Amino acid sequence: MGEPVQYGPDGIFIHTTDIRDAVFPLAEVADGRAANPTGTGFLVGLSGFALTASHCVPRDVTNLRAFFRLPNRWAAVHVLAAERHPTEDVALLRLSIKGQIWGMLRLDDRRLSPEHGVEVLGYPEETFYERLRPDGTASYNPQIVNTRAYIRRLVNNPDHDMRGGGESFYELSQLAGDGCSGAPAVAYDAPGSKTYKVVGIYKGQRQMTSSGGITTSVGYATRSEMFAGWCPDILCQTLLKEANPPDGVEPIVLGPTDFAGSPYPPHDGASASRG
Template sequence: MNHALARADADMRERESVSLTPALSRCLSVIATHLRHALSSPLPYGGGPDDDHAVPGMGGEVPGRRRGIELLPEPQGSDRPDVVLERDPDQVANFVVPVVRVERIPDCIRYVGLAGTAFLLEGTGGLAMTARHVADGLVLGESAVLFIGNDGRWQPVAIQEIEKHPTQDVAALRLEPDDYSSPFTLSRTEEHSSLHYTLWGYPDAVLHEIVDSGGMAEQRPDLVYSEGYIRRRITRALPVVRGSRFYELSTVSGAGCSGAPVISGRRQDYWKVIGVYVGQRRSEGGDLAVGYAVRISDLDIEAPSWSALFSANPEWPKF
C-alpha cells in the first residue's frame, strides 16, 4: 500500500515540476487523495493484491472464496472424482468399458471386433448403458464387455440381456452377475447450450496402434478422453441418428465411442450422465464437425418404464 501511495505522490510531483496547469495539478491531487483512501481500506475478500485467501484480522483463509467469486468447496482426499478422471484413467476403465463381438472356440473366447462403448450405473449389480445401434449389432452368446484384469489383460464379461429403447438410440445391457462398482448416475436436469461436458470412450481411430512381433497391427481398444460444450438442443429427427431428442456437441469423439457417457461438467455433478454419445456429422466442405448425444433427461417421455433407471437403486427397464 505504501509503495503505491509513494508512486502516486511522486508522479504528481514530477508532473508539477514540468509546469502543469493549475487545473491539472488540482485534478492529480484529488486522484492521489482518492487512491490513498482506497488503499487504506480493507479489501473485500483478501489481505492484499497478491493474497487471494487471507482476511485482515483473521490470519486464516476463507474456503471457496477467491477474488470475490463464489467457488464450490474442493472434495478432499484420494476419493476426489476429478483425481480419478484426470489422473488415473485406469480407474475409469472399471466402469467405462468396450463392447465387443466375440467367438467361442474350444477352451477360450476369441475377440472378433469392437462394437462400441458402454458404461455401468451405480448400485445396479451389472446394468450398463450403450447406444441402441451398438446393441443392434450384438448377439447374445457372441458379445461381451471387456474389463482390465489384475494381469493387465482384457477379461471378457458376457452380456446376458439387452433391452432397446423404443424410440431413442439408447439400450440397456445386463452383464453376468458379479461385484461391479460405478459412480455414474443418470441426470434429470435439462441442460442447455454452453454447458461443458467430458466424455470417455474407445474410438476406432486408435484400435490399430499396437504392432505385434511379426509387424502386424493388433486390434486393442484404448480408453480416450475428450471434452467440449453443448452447442444446442435438438428436438426433431436427424438424418444420421435414430431418435428426436439430442444435444449437439462441439467435439467429435469418433466411431467406437457410440454409447459413451456424456458427463456433466459442473463441479458438483462429477458423475452425472447427461447424455449418451450416438454419432457425429461433418459438413461437405469440412468446415463443420459436430457430435450428437441422446438427452438422458428425456428417456422416459415415450418409454415410462425407463424412469426406473433414475431411482436411487436403478432397475431393469422392462416394458
C-alpha cells in the first residue's frame, strides 16, 4: 500500500490497518487551538461518517474537529454536519473526508447477554496529561486505550443523571474514563479478526452506594441493537447498512485540514472534564 502517510494537494492519505486510525478524539477549537475536548468518535462505513455519543456534540458544530493521528502531530478534520438519534445518546457525524475509507468497524445489532466480554476503545484524558512538558505540550501522541469489561446487566429506561439521556444500555463492569464517551464498545469473541464488531457506544459512568455503604463503580454503553436500524437524514440509509460494507482496504483521505496541534488544551494543573 506504500507509505503509511502520504501528503498531496488534495489532502492527507492514511493507508491504515490500525484500529487507532479509525477511533479519534473530538474537540472544539478556538483561536487556532483546541479549547474544549468533548469525547471520542469512530469511523463507520466507507463514506466519511462517524458515530459518537450525542452529548459529545455541541449544538453548533462549526468549531468541532475530529483529530486523526499523524507522525508526531495531529490533523484536525472538520465536522460538516451532525444528526442526533431521537431517543438514544447517539449522534452521526459527517466528516470532511474525501474518497473512501476502510470499513474496519462493523455495527453488530445482536443483543448480548450478561457476562459477555466487550472492549471499549477510546482516548482517556490522562493518557495525554501524564506526559506533559513544562511548556504545556505533550511529549508524544496519546495512545488509544483498551478497557476490557464484561456486561453486568441490560438496563432499560434507567433513572439516572448521566448526560445525554437515553433508554437502553449495557451496564459494564469497568470504567473507561473521562474522554471515552462516544467510544466504540466492541465484542471480543473473534480474536484475530481484521474487523471489529461494535455492540455499543460508551456513554459514561457512575458510582452507586448501597445502604450498607458499599460503593460500586460501573460504566454504561448504549446498545447497538437500539440504533442500528436508524436512518438519519444526512445518511439516507440505515446505520446497519452503512457500517457493514463489503470487505476491502481503501485509504483514509483526510485533508485539507486547518489545524495540526494537539486535541487537548494546555494543562492547568487540574484534569479537565471530558465526555
